[in-house]
Amino acid sequence: xxxxxxxxxxxxxxxxxxxxxxxxxxxxxxxxxxxxxxxxxxxxxxxxxxxxxxxxxxxxxxxxxxxxxxxxxxxxxxxxxxxxxxxxxxxxxxxxxxxxxxxxxxxxxxxxxxxxxxxxxxxxxxxxxxxxxxxxxxxxxxxxxxxxxxxxxxxxxxxxxxxxxxxxxxxxxxxxxxxxxxxxxxxxxxxxxxxxxxxxxxxxxxxxxxxxxxxxxxxxxxxxxxxxxxxxxxxxxxxxxxxxxxxxxxxxxxxxxxxxxxxxxxxxxxxxxxxxxxxxxxxxxxxxxxxxxxxxxxxxxxxxxxxxxxxxxxxxxxxxxxxxxxxxxxxxxxxxxxxxxxxxxxxxxxxxxxxxxxxxxxxxxxxxxxxxxxxxxxxxxxxxxxxxxxxxxxxxxxxxxxxxxxxxxxxxxxxxxxxxxxxxxxxxxxxxxxxxxxxxxxxxxxxxxxxxxxxxxxxxxxxxxxxxxxxxxxx
Amino acid sequence: xxxxxxxxxxxxxxxxxxxxxxxxxxxxxxxxxxxxxxxxxxxxxxxxxxxxxxxxxxxxxxxxxxxxxxxxxxxxxxxxxxxxxxxxxxxxxxxxxxxxxxxxxxxxxxxxxxxxxxxxxxxxxxxxxxxxxxxxxxxxxxxxxxxxxxxxxxxxxxxxxxxxxxxxxxxxxxxxxxxxxxxxxxxxxxxxxxxxxxxxxxxxxxxxxxxxxxxxxxxxxxxxx
Numbered sequence: 001x002x003x004x005x006x007x008x009x010x011x012x013x014x015x016x017x018x019x020x021x022x023x024x025x026x027x028x029x030x031x032x033x034x035x036x037x038x039x040x041x042x043x044x045x046x047x048x049x050x051x052x053x054x055x056x057x058x059x060x061x062x063x064x065x066x067x068x069x070x071x072x073x074x075x076x077x078x079x080x081x082x083x084x085x086x087x088x089x090x091x092x093x094x095x096x097x098x099x100x101x102x103x104x105x106x107x108x109x110x111x112x113x114x115x116x117x118x119x120x121x122x123x124x125x126x127x128x129x130x131x132x133x134x135x136x137x138x139x140x141x142x143x144x145x146x147x148x149x150x151x152x153x154x155x156x157x158x159x160x161x162x163x164x165x166x167x168x169x170x171x172x173x174x175x176x177x178x179x180x181x182x183x184x185x186x187x188x189x190x191x192x193x194x195x196x197x198x199x200x201x202x203x204x205x206x207x208x209x210x211x212x213x214x215x216x217x218x219x220x221x222x223x224x225x226x227x228x229x230x231x232x233x234x235x236x237x238x239x240x241x242x243x244x245x246x247x248x249x250x251x252x253x254x255x256x257x258x259x260x261x262x263x264x265x266x267x268x269x270x271x272x273x274x275x276x277x278x279x280x281x282x283x284x285x286x287x288x289x290x291x292x293x294x295x296x297x298x299x300x301x302x303x304x305x306x307x308x309x310x311x312x313x314x315x316x317x318x319x320x321x322x323x324x325x326x327x328x329x330x331x332x333x334x335x336x337x338x339x340x341x342x343x344x345x346x347x348x349x350x351x352x353x354x355x356x357x358x359x360x361x362x363x364x365x366x367x368x369x370x371x372x373x374x375x376x377x378x379x380x381x382x383x384x385x386x387x388x389x390x391x392x393x394x395x396x397x398x399x400x401x402x403x404x405x406x407x408x409x410x411x412x413x414x415x416x417x418x419x420x421x422x423x424x425x426x427x428x429x430x431x432x433x434x435x436x437x438x439x440x441x442x443x444x445x446x447x448x449x450x451x452x453x454x455x456x457x458x459x460x461x462x463x464x465x466x467x468x469x470x471x472x473x474x475x
Numbered sequence: 476x477x478x479x480x481x482x483x484x485x486x487x488x489x490x491x492x493x494x495x496x497x498x499x500x501x502x503x504x505x506x507x508x509x510x511x512x513x514x515x516x517x518x519x520x521x522x523x524x525x526x527x528x529x530x531x532x533x534x535x536x537x538x539x540x541x542x543x544x545x546x547x548x549x550x551x552x553x554x555x556x557x558x559x560x561x562x563x564x565x566x567x568x569x570x571x572x573x574x575x576x577x578x579x580x581x582x583x584x585x586x587x588x589x590x591x592x593x594x595x596x597x598x599x600x601x602x603x604x605x606x607x608x609x610x611x612x613x614x615x616x617x618x619x620x621x622x623x624x625x626x627x628x629x630x631x632x633x634x635x636x637x638x639x640x641x642x643x644x645x646x647x648x649x650x651x652x653x654x655x656x657x658x659x660x661x662x663x664x665x666x667x668x669x670x671x672x673x674x675x676x677x678x679x680x681x682x683x684x685x686x687x688x689x690x691x692x693x694x695x696x697x698x699x700x
Contacts, residue, residue: 296691303578304660310556310576311659338629339655342668366658377662438662 029200033193041186048178052171059170060146063162064127067148071160074100075150082158083111097163099132099145105155109135114159121159123151132161203232219247260309264302271298308437315367315444324449327365329402330355333391336372344380350388351380359393359400361467363449371445374438375404375463382408382461402465410458476502477592480521482512482538483554484530492525495581496588509533516542521549523592525584528555539572550591552584582692586644595639605641606698608677608685610634619677619685630673637686637696646693670694 070089077085086100090113101112109115118130131142147161206224213221222243225236271294278291330353337353344351361368372391379389387407394401439455446453446465456462479496483489484507493503504519506512509532516524516538528535539551551572567574571594573587603610609618615631617624626634636654637645647666651657655665674686683699 293690300580300691306578307576307660335655339657339665340663342672343663343665346668366656369657370659373657373659373661381663 028197030193030197033189033196037186037189037193040189041182044182044185045178048174052174055170055174060164063146063164067127067146067160067162070100071148071150071158074158074160075152079153086112096134097165099134099147099159099161099163101159102152103157103159105157110156112159114161117157117159118147121147121149123149123157125149129164130161132159200232207236214243219243219250260305263305267298267301271295271302274298305437308441312437312441312444315441315448318448324362324364326360327363327368329359329361329368329393329400330357332365332369332372333393333402336369336376337391339373340376340380344389347380347383348385349380349383351376351391352388353391355393357393357395359395361400361449361451367445367448371442371465372402372404374442375465378438379404379406379408379461379463382406384408398469400467400469402467404461404463406461408461410461411455413457476500477523478502478504478519478521479588480504480506480512480516480519480524480549482506482509482516482524482530482535483527484508485527491581492584495585499585501588507531509535509538513538513541516547516549517545520547523588524549524551525588526551526553528553536567539567550594552587552591554579554584580692582644582689583646583648586646586649586693589643590640590645590649593640593643603635603638605638605696606685608638608696608698610638617677619679619682622679624676626673626676629669630676633669633673634677637694641696641698644689644693644695649693 074082074086074089083102086102089100090098092098099112099114101114101117102110103114103117104110107117109117113134113136115133115135118132121128121130125148127146127148129144130147132145132147133142143163143165145161145163147159150158152158203224210221210223222240223236225233225240227233274291274294278288278295282288282291333353333355337351341351376389376391383389383406389404389406392401392403392405394403442463442465443453450468450470452466452468454464454466456464477500479501481489481493481496481503483492483505486507489505489507493505496503504515504521506515509530511532512526512530513533515521526535526538530538535553535555539553542549542551551567553567553572553574554577555574556577573591575584575587601612603612607620610631611617612635615628617626617631617634633650633654636650647664648660650666650670651660670686670688674684677686678684685696685699687695687697689695
């Protein structure tokens with residue numbers, strides 16, 4: 001059924017396709033882009049506003065200075081030349097921004113272009129904004145004008161002003177520039193956001209499609225990634241690395257499965273053959289029982305493989321126990337030696353223990369004993385007649401080292417990793433009985449304790465269990 | 476008749492164990508549920524119990540713990556698919572009960588039940604005797620009739636254990652656990668090698684054998700009849 005799963009997933013993606021155009025608006029990337037665009041617009045608006053007010057201030061200050069200079073100039077002129085200068089001043093103004101006039105004590109215009117004397121303009125005070133109209137242009141209304149008044153002889157009043165409405169023009173220009181710059185920029189931001197969002201969405205979909213294939217069982221599938229330093233590509237590379245690792249592990253597991261099947265089949269086949277032959281050929285009860293015994297032995301061997309595997313799994317899955325105690329290694333080695341001495345003797349292999357001091361480690365005594373027994377078992381098995389097996393306990397570099405050496409063939413460089421693989425049996429020793437899980441078990445026990453297992457290459461076997469001091473118990 | 480209570484939820488396993496026990500002359504009661512088993516254990520007062528660890532109703536170890544709280548001291552053999560890297564299991568063994576990991580051979584189960592039922596009494600005797608065989612626990616010497624037997628310490632330990640449990644089938648796993656304190660089955664046939672040594676010393680060339688090998692099961696020490 002896994003293929004069907006892929007097809008369904010593919011269809012689902014196609015069906016979703018039409019929704020994508022709307023989906024990007026809801027996407028996180030787009031939201032971020034829109035928020036940034038809004039923030040940018042607000043910032044630019046504030047900036048333009050600031051520039052506008054600064055220019056406005058500057059222009060008013062400048063025109064105020066100008067008016068003050070002019071009013072002082074006119075006031076200082078002799079009265080006969082004053083009116084001519086005033087008219088001249090007004091004539092030179094092409095834009096109609098100049099205001100200047102002389103009024104008598106009753107407020108009647110004597111000269112100049114100002115329609116009426118503004119009531120709120122006190123003579124002798126500073127420059128201020130007042131509404132006033134030009135005499136020839138009264139119907140357009142009175143614009144706001146910066147103006148200043150001076151008292152002259154005979155109660156006459158001199159008024160000079162300047163229309164600063166041009167600052168409005170500046171604000172229009174600034175606003176225009178703002179619109180011209182900001183609107184396209186804002187649109188650009190939105191478009192970029194949409195583009196990024198759609199792109200991210202596409203990549204997610206692409207990844208989704210591949211992941212669906214992986215889920216459906218195609219372990220060779222990998223996520224797409226370009227060779228550029230971009231988060232998506234980096235993420236894809238990381239995930240691909242993980243997938244490589246998983247693929248290797250799964251293949252290794254499948255390999256172990258095959259090995260188990262193979263190792264179980266051999267004794268089972270033998271048992272079956274024996275039973276079959278016994279059933280056909282046995283003429284007496286004894287012969288039948290003999291066949292049954294042989295068959296049981298074959299089944300027992302299969303069972304022992306299963307048991308060893310279960311035990312391995314059990315140790316691998318257990319945690320460092322709080323019930324770990326202090327284990328005296330020397331005494332433990334002597335015990336193992338005592339146990340294996342008759343076997344070594346039968347094989348004419350000299351078995352010896354060399355310990356100098358009383359050394360303790362923190363651990364599970366039963367499991368450590370099992371590990372050491374496995375190492376010794378192996379060492380005796382692979383050591384030829386009249387060889388020797390030595391158990392040693394050493395100290396050095398903040399570590400306690402438990403070493404098993406033998407005069408057997410040892411393990412060569414190529415085999416060093418392989419021996420820790422399940423069911424691995426060197427070709428040289430194919431005929432030696434054994435399940436081929438011994439070193440796995442040792443390795444699992446050592447790992448559980450936080451120790452290290454080192455298998456030195458031959459000639460001569462040398463295996464060490466290294467117990468760092470942090471795991472060494474106190475006497 | 477010796478009464479054995481079997482608490483095991485797998486019908487097939489239970490059927491086989493029950494049939495085997497019945498063949499050997501035991502009176503077998505079977506329960507397939509933890510709570511029911513506990514009730515039966517209280518009512519029937521069996522001589523020994525075989526309890527699966529994973530049971531519906533109440534798990535096997537809890538059944539045993541509640542029995543012990545009621546001062547019921549019936550020896551128990553616990554069966555489990557799990558191994559023995561477990562503190563509760565260790566406690567079980569310390570308490571005089573036993574533990575067997577599935578899959579197991581039926582002979583192993585029977586041998587262990589017999590061992591539980593026939594736990595040797597605590598004696599102040601310093602000499603063990605089986606037929607002509609004599610073991611002095613103080614002097615650490617052994618004799619068969621008038622013949623002195625020279626034993627290594629480890630051989631002495633093995634023979635002592637066998638003499639305390641004479642006429643009982645002792646499986647290899649039992650010997651490993653009890654004599655050598657091994658909680659695992661080593662790859663090499665260690666027990667056979669050690670037993671060979673002891674047998675060679677105990678059974679002289681012209682003497683009737685006392686140590687018997689039971690094919691595919693283990694060993695028995697028996698007085699010469």
